[in-house]
Amino acid sequence: MIAPRTARSVRLLAVIPLLGILLALVSPVGIAAAAPDAGKCAPPGEASASAAPLNLAAAGNQDVDKYTTPGVVPLESINRDALGLIKPGTITVGTLGDAPPSICLNQATGQYTGFDNELLKAIAQKLGLKIEFSGTEFSGLLSAVATKRYDVGSSSITTTDARRQTVDFTNGYDFGYFSLVVKTGSPIKSFSNLTGGNRIGVVQGTVQDEYVKNVLKLEPVKYPDYATAYANLRSGQIDAWIAPSAQADGQVKPSDGTAIVENTFSVNNFVGWAVAKGNQPLTDALNTGLDAIIADGTYAKLYSDWAPREMPQGWKPGSKAAPAPQLPDFAAIAAANAKDKPAQGAVEEKGTFAQLGDTFFNWSLYREAFPYLLKTGLPNTLILAIVSGLIGTVIGLLLAVAGISRTRWLRWPARVYTDVFRGLPAVVVILLFGLGIGPIVKDITGNNPYWLGAIALGLLAAAYIGEIFRSGIQSVEAGQMEASRAIGFSYRQSMSLVIIPQGVRRVLPALMNQFISLIKDSSLIYFLGLLASQRELFAVGRDLNANTGNLSPLVAAGLFYLILTVPLTHLVNYIDTRLRSGKREQTPVELDLAAEKG
């Protein structure tokens, strides 16, 4: 008895050094906890002004501006209670953290900011409304606005005819060049050089995505966000990246070995905020607010701070009646700066391994990421995993019992449920549930997708847990049921007192594995859009990744996942071994003899 137990503890002890290594990797970080850096999520200031790009592709599409309104309704006539807001008195905004300086998450304050969102804050103030931001995924943003998950979508959205089918847009507050970014030394010098043989990266569902498909007639490689697309360009996975100029300007650094080689522009594709289709009062109110902050100089100040660049000929923000913002001569500032600065060619491109090392193992970024991962990411990941685990266990047990029921009206629905939920990718279920059920139950959830996401994860897990329970219950010997029934227990009592407790015990290791999956799958909740304080490990890592263009925060998040999952994995092995060896202890003949003689 004693020997095997010692052997087991030794095995457990073997886990500890591994944990030690993991902790050692992150612990210096905790002690240092440097002052958080806003990263790229801070206004670059007027001094960083740029002139209109010289390498502007011949636009050839000087259409008439079809959508900008001639004027706006007077500010006094706006009825704050008739704007159809989800939460009365508050504009609920869906935004992203991945596109500084337009939209980003300031890690230091935990607030969504950026040029677009600062403008919205100023407008909300003019209108006498509060404002609340949630982070989400661009691919789902417009449909979330259309289904009134958010009042406003703010993500440097370039207005297109296709998008106007889904949502309405305000007047323009920014303009969209888009930039062609390549590795320095690439043979691609302009949009016209792109061919079917090139891998061209875009963010899925953006104007650039449409541009590559519809204008260039090429097949783009699609990414979920700008940071990922850019990281792929840097590592040579794609030949070119077509990005909004603001994002291209924000990301491209000569030391990365990348450069913007050409830009393009269309007057009809200005940048506006998305509003649910038909919510004219809100669209009008935002247009009025925009004109008001242009008139009082707020716009000019924010523009100079966040996005100081020369406006293209023939375009200005706001309605046609709005005054032109009084902006400094950015072209002149840019020219003066260019004189002061040494030629940028002096910056040398780092080697591949140095670049990779910097991308994945930037220690100062680990240090920066650690407090957020610990304080925000870890609790949320644990809450999501535990809540969905509990939901999954309860429903899973019901599914298992229904699945072995003698009544087909219980058996079949359980079967169908299991087949459907096991057959779908987790992310599909989460998106369908969050965006499909979300609007129906928004009065209960307060339009907060956090718990919806946990439920969606729980429903998914239930299908797997149900099968685990079912196999466990079915592995209990038939004699147990017979003995229980022979005592006089009903079927239900026999199941709950005798069969299920044994079945559950046998599948504890498998259940633990399922819980480990849940810890990892909780990262998918990100797709539903989370408040800054609700972000789990992956979301925290990704926002920092987007903010810095460096993958180290994601690696740091990965370490946190390992700290959670590795001990659990070994706990599973331990339980498994114990359960198995427990069986081996059975019925030694010596005991029989001793008993009979005694």
Added chain:
Amino acid sequence: MTENSTPSTPQAATGTTTTKPAVPGKTPIVPVSLEGKGLHLAFGSNHVLRGVDIDVPAGTTTTVIGPSGSGKSTLLRVLNRLHEPQQGDILLDGRSVLKDDPDELRRRIGMVFQQFNLFPHKTVAENGALGPRKLRGLSADESRELALAELEVVGLREKADARPSSLSGGQQQRVAIARALAMRPQVMFFDEATSALDPELVKGILALMTECSAEGMTMVVVTHEMGYARTVSDNVVFMDAGKVVEAGTPEKLFEDAESERLRTFLSQVL
């Protein structure tokens, strides 16, 4: 077996010879008669019972013998309606029980299995206490006390808090008997209760069963132990191919068998 457990003596614990307090729930076992009439059961095309009659007067032991597959174990499971008979009737204490709640019926009939079938996730005492607590309305304390009393009867009180898996086969079967007795059944079934035991352990269990018989319980015993059948039982039933071929006193069947099949069977097993 201790003197205070004599099941047919009303409330033995209150007897004069012992100072122990009454064990709650240890009501007297009141044996009743059991009768099966023309019982039929088929699993698909496999006709396991083909009109079986069995009559067990109150307080007597009937042993069922016969070759493997003759339907002996199935007969027990039909008599307590673990399998519902497709034809025939079952009378307990002279009254048909086919319309009763089968769970109710089974509480009145204790059953001991070849493979013990103890609940491995419960301790020995919990195995005995579970039925009384959930089905006889005893409190947790009362049912445990009852279970301990029954364990004492089978000589395993000191194992009360052990897990069944730590016990020997013989000990497990004793616990199974105690578990059945804790329900204070009117009839006891033993389904090849010694077949899974090592030969040297068989004797102890048979002795325990003999004590139960001697105390006047109504018992139906399916067994391959011809010595037990011959010396302990009041009646012997010989089954073959789902039918009762011959029934009667042990003397008659073992010494003066009428049928060729019984004589052949006995010549093979004796």
